[in-house]
Amino acid sequence: MDYSKLIDIAAYTLPSLITGGVAYYFFNAYLKNEDGRRRFLLHKDAQKNALPLRLQAYERMALFLERINPGKLLVRIAPLSTDKNDYEALLIRHIEQEFEHNLTQQVYLTDECWNVILTAKNTIIQTIRKTTLKAENADKLREMILTDLMEAQSPTVLALSFIKNEITEIIG
Numbered sequence: 001m002d003y004s005k006l007i008d009i010a011a012y013t014l015p016s017l018i019t020g021g022v023a024y025y026f027f028n029a030y031l032k033n034e035d036g037r038r039r040f041l042l043h044k045d046a047q048k049n050a051l052p053l054r055l056q057a058y059e060r061m062a063l064f065l066e067r068i069n070p071g072k073l074l075v076r077i078a079p080l081s082t083d084k085n086d087y088e089a090l091l092i093r094h095i096e097q098e099f100e101h102n103l104t105q106q107v108y109l110t111d112e113c114w115n116v117i118l119t120a121k122n123t124i125i126q127t128i129r130k131t132t133l134k135a136e137n138a139d140k141l142r143e144m145i146l147t148d149l150m151e152a153q154s155p156t157v158l159a160l161s162f163i164k165n166e167i168t169e170i171i172g
Helices: 004-068 072-076 082-101 103-105 109-134 138-151 155-171
Strands: none
Touching: 004 072, 004 082, 004 109, 004 155, 072 082, 072 109, 072 155, 082 103, 082 109, 082 138, 109 138, 109 155, 138 155
16 A cells, blocks of 8 residues: 555545535534524514504503593492492493403513503402492492592502503613
């Protein structure tokens, strides 16, 4: 066997293998970069299309919170009779209907925001139920809820503040 031929073959083969390896490395890196760029552009486009939907969901939930704010709810919904239990049921039914109407908006909101809205809704319902136990009739129930509202901040105000902060973060 002629060692000079083996050395010649190795001298030609080794640089080709190194060049092939370097080319493979750079080609692979280029493809990964292009894939990442493509994903980024798709994500950016999807965000651009989803932003109006998200903002609309936040608007609808802000409207929901305004509509279930006890001060506005009690003005909008007058008692049909003097029975406090009937009035309690009427108020809670209106809150639940408003909530069910906007239930699908949770798809566009963060989990934390949705939980804040749920907490506000449930707190208002609990306040109505607790106040009903102390009230004598529907008119007294209304007065007591409004009095409690003046002493403490409504949960809807806190939830609206949270929504506004999230929108500020989204818009930048």
